[in-house]
Amino acid sequence: MGLASAGKTTVFNALARAKVEVATYAAAGSEPHRAVVQVPDARLDKLAALFKPKKVTPAEVRYVDVAGSLQSASDAAQASQIIGQLRTSDALLLVIRAFASDVVPHPLGSVDSLRDLKILAEDLVLNDLTVIEKRLERLDRDLRFVKAGPSEAVRERELLIQIKEALDKGRPIRDLGLSDADLKSLRSYAFLTAKPWMVLFNTGDSPDGIDKVVEQARAMLPFAQTEVTSLAGRLEMELSELEPEEAEEFKTALGIAELGLNRVIQLSYRLLNLISFLTVGPDECRAWTIRRGSTAVEAAGQIHTDLARGFIRAEVVGWEQLLAAGDWNDAKRQGIVRAEGKTYVVQDGDVMNILFSV
Ligand SMILES: Nc1nc2c(ncn2[C@@H]2O[C@H](COP(=O)(O)OP(=O)(O)O)[C@@H](O)[C@H]2O)c(=O)[nH]1
Ligand SMILES: [Mg+2]
Structure with a gap:
């Protein structure tokens, strides 16, 4: 997710090694693009070199390029469609524009990565707050007429009030260290600040000064289950479209040791609190995904x-x-x-x- 022209589709293409058309005019509200991406895993590669199996199967992460953005949705129906798509995900990847370009207009007229991050983060917090306020109104109404209300409703109300107070201060649900039981009772809301977040600054080909921005963003969001990193999206997309040998030549020429997108994929995996166990044999070497x-x-x-x-x-x-x-x-x-x-x-x-x- 991200603002218009932040490079969401570009980053998605780099991750997916797929070739979805990069459009300045995103067809907002249309079906999102989806990709199943293999997680690079040196352990699996080494074991496969030893066992020489018929098949090597890495772990996978799914990415969705949500078409359109909350901030430029034309009406409430479109916004709620986007929210719906975000709610079904296990984590949010916030793509923030950090590249300068005279030909790609920024919807807010200027490139200011930290401003954009603040806008995205605040909108997500606001969204959860709206859901909570509606629910609290309803609970208050239901509980008013009962002397000793059903204990789940009372507990839910307490929990929502606690969360609301945190959100009012900008603190996301994922940072509250809630118990498994509480998290379970909140699951049906699919709160957007309860999900892990990855903030990804999409830089130009030579990402000057991005480290400082990353550092400031980390200070802005000093929360659990929150990762901040950067990627030269367009460069990585172009590299991912080359034949492997050609890509190697370019990487050597550009002095790139490891593709940034491999790092981003591995980071996604870790952010989701997933680990891999491996199975080996002459037929298949495989990485299997489980929760830590x-x-x-x-x-x-x-x-x-x-x-x-x-x-x-x-x-x-x-x-x-x-x-x-x-x-x-x-x-x-x-x-x-x-x-x-x-x-x-x-x-x-x-x-x-x-x-x-x-
Ligand atoms: N100059 C430059 N342009 C980029 C970069 N990343 C993306 N773009 C361009 O910005 C425009 C919008 O990118 P897109 O991925 O479609 O953004 P989206 O609306 O967030 O999906 C496209 O014309 C891209 O080619 C970059 O790093 N540098
Ligand atoms: Mg797009």
């Missing part, structure tokens, strides 16, 4: 429900240890493959083999 803190049986269920249902135990070894051992059977002989039960908390980069009965 998931147990071995939950991880097994990610592969197949049968594996969770008939779970016996998991054989687990760290990816680096496996790489050093050179082979699964050697790793077992060396005694570095552990047997773990259902409740084992899976670690990022664990290589697992699930034993199960059907």
Whole structure:
């Protein structure tokens, strides 16, 4: 999401390596573009080089390029359509213009990245506040006539008041450290400030002075589950459209070690509180996505429900240890493959083999 002409579609294209038409006149309110993006993973690459499987399957993140922006929506219907699209996401990626250009007009007449960030952030806070105020009115009405109201309604009212006070000061819901039970009771609202945010400054090809802006933005939003970074969107989009060898040549010529978009994809993954465990074998080496803190049986269920249902135990070894051992059977002989039960908390980069009965 972001203001018009901030470079949302450009960044989306870079991330998706897809070629959606970059338009100055976004067809606001039209269907959003979606892309499934593979998460670059050096661990998986190294294991694949060792096991030479038929297939390598990285973890994935989905990105949506929401057409149009809240700030330039022509009417309430269009704004609510955009809000609807934002609410269904797990995290928000705020694309902020940080490139100068005489040919691309800025909707506010000048390029001022921190001003734009403030506008976006305030609109999102305002949106949650509006939802809360409506709900509180309703709860107050319902509770007025009951002496001892139903306890859930009372608790919900207290929680919403607490959140409202924080939002009034500009503090987002994701920063309040709410309990799982409270978060669960709020889930149906899909509050926009409860989601993790990534602020992405879209810079020109030579991003002079962006570090300072990033630093100021971090100071503006010193909140949990909030990441601030930058990307030379157009340059990265152009690089992503080249053939791999050609892209390498350009990167060398430009002195770019690692694509910025790889960093952004990995950051998205981390922001969502996701980790990967890996499976290896001659058929497939694969990275599987789980929430941080998931147990071995939950991880097994990610592969197949049968594996969770008939779970016996998991054989687990760290990816680096496996790489050093050179082979699964050697790793077992060396005694570095552990047997773990259902409740084992899976670690990022664990290589697992699930034993199960059907
Ligand atoms: N000069 C310059 N133009 C850019 C850059 N990034 C995007 N643009 C241009 O800005 C315009 C709007 O970009 P677009 O991605 O469609 O913005 P959106 O409305 O946020 O989706 C397009 O003409 C892009 O080519 C950049 O880094 N430098
Ligand atoms: Mg666009």
